Amino acid sequence: MTNSRELIKKIISGDTHAFKSLIQDYQRLVCHVIFKMVTNEQDREDVCQDVFIKVYQNLSKFQFDSKLSTWIAKIAFNTGINYLKKQKVPLFDDVSGENGALEKYWSEETSPDGFTQERDLTCRLQHEITKLPVQFKTILTLYHLEEMSYTEIAEITGLPDGTVKSYLFRARKLLKEKLIAKYQQEELWH
Amino acid sequence: MALKHLTDEQIQEYLDGNVSGKSWFAGHLKSCGDCKEKIDEYSSLYSALEVEEKIGLSARFADVVISKITAQASVTPGFQIWQIFLAVLGLGVGLATVVYLIGIKSMGKLFTGLGEFGKISSSVLAIIGNYFAGINLNFGLLGLAAFALVFMVFLDHFILQPKQRALSFFR
Numbered sequence: 001m002t003n004s005r006e007l008i009k010k011i012i013s014g015d016t017h018a019f020k021s022l023i024q025d026y027q028r029l030v031c032h033v034i035f036k037m038v039t040n041e042q043d044r045e046d047v048c049q050d051v052f053i054k055v056y057q058n059l060s061k062f063q064f065d066s067k068l069s070t071w072i073a074k075i076a077f078n079t080g081i082n083y084l085k086k087q088k089v090p091l092f093d094d095v096s097g098e099n100g101a102l103e104k105y106w107s108e109e110t111s112p113d114g115f116t117q118e119r120d121l122t123c124r125l126q127h128e129i130t131k132l133p134v135q136f137k138t139i140l141t142l143y144h145l146e147e148m149s150y151t152e153i154a155e156i157t158g159l160p161d162g163t164v165k166s167y168l169f170r171a172r173k174l175l176k177e178k179l180i181a182k183y184q185q186e187e188l189w190h
Numbered sequence: 191m192a193l194k195h196l197t198d199e200q201i202q203e204y205l206d207g208n209v210s211g212k213s214w215f216a217g218h219l220k221s222c223g224d225c226k227e228k229i230d231e232y233s234s235l236y237s238a239l240e241v242e243e244k245i246g247l248s249a250r251f252a253d254v255v256i257s258k259i260t261a262q263a264s265v266t267p268g269f270q271i272w273q274i275f276l277a278v279l280g281l282g283v284g285l286a287t288v289v290y291l292i293g294i295k296s297m298g299k300l301f302t303g304l305g306e307f308g309k310i311s312s313s314v315l316a317i318i319g320n321y322f323a324g325i326n327l328n329f330g331l332l333g334l335a336a337f338a339l340v341f342m343v344f345l346d347h348f349i350l351q352p353k354q355r356a357l358s359f360f361r
């Protein structure tokens with residue numbers, strides 16, 4: 001915390017080296033959030049750039065009410081959502097729905113593609129994750145890769161803590177079922 | 191007593207490390223193959239979820255971001271055409287209001303004492319005054335002037351001043 005305070009002070013006073021080191025410290029986090037939301041490879045880097053420009057522009061407003069990582073991830077999430085809205089990507093906004101709603105949202109392609117031929121579990125999983133609504137993808141990433149708490153994820157996504165937990169559990173259950181169904185078809189599970 | 195199987199939620203809580211101490215979990219898992227299998231499936235899923243995808247940005251990413259910010263900061267606060275239009279409109283309305291209120295003739299007298307410059311000024315003023323007199327000024331114009339003034343204050347407070355503040359941040 002003290003380190004980030006000093007870093008922020010330096011950045012505000014115009015130290016570009018300090019800002020460069022902030023980018024290096026948090027680009028993995030920003031990538032985790034943005035890469036799950038933005039599928040177009042060419043747009044990904046641009047959106048990540050926008051995130052850091054916004055971070056720079058708003059840094060003087062950061063009051064240390066939360067961790068710097070939470071604050072940056074929140075900017076990244078909102079930038080990603082704005083990008084998706086511009087691209088007219090439908091967002092899952094059913095907060096109370098049960099698995100049925102998530103199942104309905106699930107997009108099952110009819111044509112086989114490269115990934116479904118892939119037998120490696122991780123590759124399969126990544127492919128199945130792409131079909132999840134964006135909030136679910138973000139929650140899975142922040143929880144499993146960034147090891148964030150429900151409260152931190154709630155702050156980033158603007159969802160209540162309980163919803164974060166429920167989405168996480170529903171996403172994992174659905175992923176497990178989808179993967180098992182696929183592997184059972186090919187008798188590959190275990 | 192019939193054994194109750196673990197629910198998906200309980201298994202996830204368990205793997206998340208939210209089930210503390212010696213629970214009935216361990217005992218049940220020893221004796222129940224179905225639940226053991228389910229735990230293994232979830233464990234595989236958890237491991238796969240923790241595998242870092244190859245994510246990368248270009249090597250010059252940070253430099254590009256910084257150069258974009260510097261480029262934005264070096265742009266002087268430019269004015270849009272609509273801002274210039276509003277400024278000219280505001281000035282025009284303001285001048286017309288002054289001319290209307292003071293009266294063109296007393297205004298002309300004011301300038302005659304100033305020699306050549308005064309003569310030119312008063313004739314320019316006369317032209318403007320005649321023009322506005324021709325379009326039959328009334329109190330509606332006063333209202334418009336007041337509106338323009340309020341609008342410009344609003345414009346300055348909410349757009350130009352924040353813009354200046356934002357730009358000064360980069361310096």
Ligand SMILES: [Zn+2]
Binds near residue numbers: 195196218224225226
């Ligand atoms: Zn059981």
